[in-house]
Amino acid sequence: MDWIESTLESTPEIALFLCLALGFAVGRVKIWKISLGGVAGTLIVAIFLGMFADIELNDQVKTIAFALFIFTLGYISGPTFFASLNRRSLRYATFTGIEVVSVLAITAAAVLIMDLDVGTAAGLLAGGATESAAVGTATDAIGRLDLSADEIATLQANVGTAYSISYICGLITIVLLSSQFFPLIMRVNLREEAAKLWKRLGGAADDATAAPAAPAIVGREYLVSAAAGKTVAELQADLGEATVEEVFREGAQVKVEPGVRLAEGDRVLLVGRREALVGAAGRIGAEVDLDESMGMSLDLADVVVTRKGYTAATLGDIRREFAEERQGVFLQRITRGDHELPVQPKTLIQRGDTLRLAGATRDMQRVVPMIGFRVDPKVTFDMVFIAVGVVLGFLIGLLVWTVGTIPLTLGTGGGCLLAGLLFGWIRSKRPTFGQYDSGAADVIKTLGLATFICAVGLSSGPQAVKLVEQFGVGLPIAGVAMTAIPAFVSLFVAWKVMKLPAPLTLGAVTGQQCSTPGVTAVQGAAGNATPLMAYTIVYAFSNVVLPLLGPIVVAMAHAIG
Structure with missing residues (x-):
């Protein structure tokens, strides 16, 4: 055991990949219908390993890993985010607004009632909102407080520990509420309602x-x-x-x-x-x-919707308007960001969506330029464009505004997120450069976040027991409240005020928390992909806004405390 401890302490890179391997294995384990996922699994393993040995990853490794993750997140979300700023989609931003107001109010109440420190408050918000990116933006903001190095290290460690506790509670809560309890409260058979909606979308034909x-x-x-x-x-x-x-x-x-x-x-x-x-x-x-x-071979192509002057329209409207022009070309798949949408007549096609098309070469050559830009499968990563974007993100993160005695800054996380949004939008407008293959982006995003979370977990290990002893069951209760309260509010707004169908209501509720496990559980209960219709729009808004809450909650908790 002494040899293992000394080896891990002297070569933290071994500890990093050990945490990744064990963490992603733990994340795959399902209890009932719930699994933690690789990132949360990595954090838990890292915290326990941090209790066992004094392991510390270089600060530059943490910064680079998080910068790559958050820039990629913004880059992927950029086209969808800006495309959603239209009359049809903008009303779904209501759910992101509910999430933001609720989690900030609950965090403020927890700080006052439980006397939480800044780090614990930030971790509680990030975990309860199931938004891993907020861990990075909050940790970065804490590092800029006018405190001693030891105090900052303790507060940053508390972020990771509080996050791990409240994330587990939040994940279980959102999965159970959205897929099991909310359909009972609404008194609907979710599978039947999803089948009816699918038919209204044009599924029968x-x-x-x-x-x-x-x-x-x-x-x-x-x-x-x-x-x-x-x-x-x-x-x-x-x-x-x-x-x-x-x-x-x-x-x-x-x-x-x-x-x-x-x-x-x-x-x-x-x-x-x-x-x-x-x-x-x-x-x-x-x-x-x-x-x-x-014999004839079909030509397959992924085409990004970038047509000049294009405004969001349903697939059915597009098919009717361009019935002759699209002859011979067939749509196989619609992808928005990381999510695949149902190929149905009433599915809304937005600028920046990627369409998988098939047809004869002569037909494809005619139709593809009418839609947008054909993705070159041989090019997966435009290093020049991506690297320049990350540099810009770091520069934006250096900007500091002082309000009273509190320094406000976007930091590395917020700066790289905004740069990613900007560069992703530029790419959607001028797709001849800046290609970032979805597979490559997913690897970079997952590895970057998991590496950063591992570093946070390793440094949080020594503080974990102390933090749990200090706040006891208060943190899990607050974590459940952080997830459940905005979910119930959004259920009422979507169901009673907006009169959304049940699958869209539940998709919006999971989307406001960017909860992929949540929407996966809802899809399983629904039996089809209709919940994704609302999820992807709300997800686009929350994916941009929630990470920016890191500096805000740090400033708020610091001022209250």
Whole structure:
């Protein structure tokens, strides 16, 4: 044991990766339907390891890791955040406002009632709001207080310990409330309500039973008999979401144009959505084995919506308005930030969303420029653009405003978050540079936050027992209140005031806390992706605003204390 302790203390990099490995393993463990996730698991492991050995990660490592995480968070959120500033989406900012006012008020009450120190108050807010980024912004703000180095170290350690306690309470609370108790309070069957909403969104007409063994977009070849005499345009109009891609007549290829009239015995290759081609043989002719000479590869592309002058519109409206222009190109997936949205007619498509399209090369070349920018799969990370953005974030973080005797600053966290928002927005407007592949961004974001949280946990270990002894059950109770009170307020506003359907109500409640485990549990209870319709919009607002509460809660608790 002495050898292990001395090894970890002399080589903290080993301790870091040990915490990451054990933490993410702990985070995968499910108790009932709840798992902590890798970041929270890492924090818990790091706190216990910090009790066992005196391990300290370099401050520069913490700063760099958090800067990469928070810049990436802003970069990914930027396009969605700015795209949500429209009449249709802005009303959802109400839920972020409820969250902000509630958690600040509860924190202020906890400080007065329990006599919390600044670090514990900040950790309580970050954990109860399940917003890990606020740990970094609060820790950075504490480091700028006019206190001794020992006092600052103690307060920063208390942030991590209080966060770990209140986060666990907050996570369990939001998952249980949103997926189990709120549907009972609303007296609704969530699965039935989600099915009704799915149908209203257009699911009945557009919902394909797609699976890996039965892809949504298919190609089939037919021998024309019933469709003889029809033009290509008439056949396509009859079938709906399907396109005639090739026509062979007596062994020779015929140029496909809308006015070409099909003759009996023609062989035609159609590409379209599976449901459009099921049973199509009765309207065309017998389906035949695909002739190698008619083989065609579909072009797949991820396209970012950046069309000049584009305003948010539903998928159904877009399909109707551009029925002819989009012929031959099929939508497979809609992604907003880190989340995949249902491909339904009433799904709102915003600027900055990424669409996965499939179709013949000639059709894709025509349609893609009408939508926006095609993502180059060979480029995953524009180092120049990203690095310049992080530098700007550090510079913004150096700015300090003094209000009375309290220094107010965005710090590294707030500065890099705003720089990320700005650079993500610039990228959405000028997508020819600044590419940041979603997979690469997810790795950087997760590793950066987990590394920072590990450093916080290791330094919090020695203080953990003392803090728990000092405040006892008060912290868990406050952590539950920090999550439950804004959730109940938002439930009332969404359900009674805004009259939102149950799935959207619960999606908004989980979105205000940026709770991915929460919305995952709601989706599981709902049986489809309808809760994401509201979650992604509220998430975009809260993801930007909540991390900025770190300096605010530090200033507030310092002033009250």
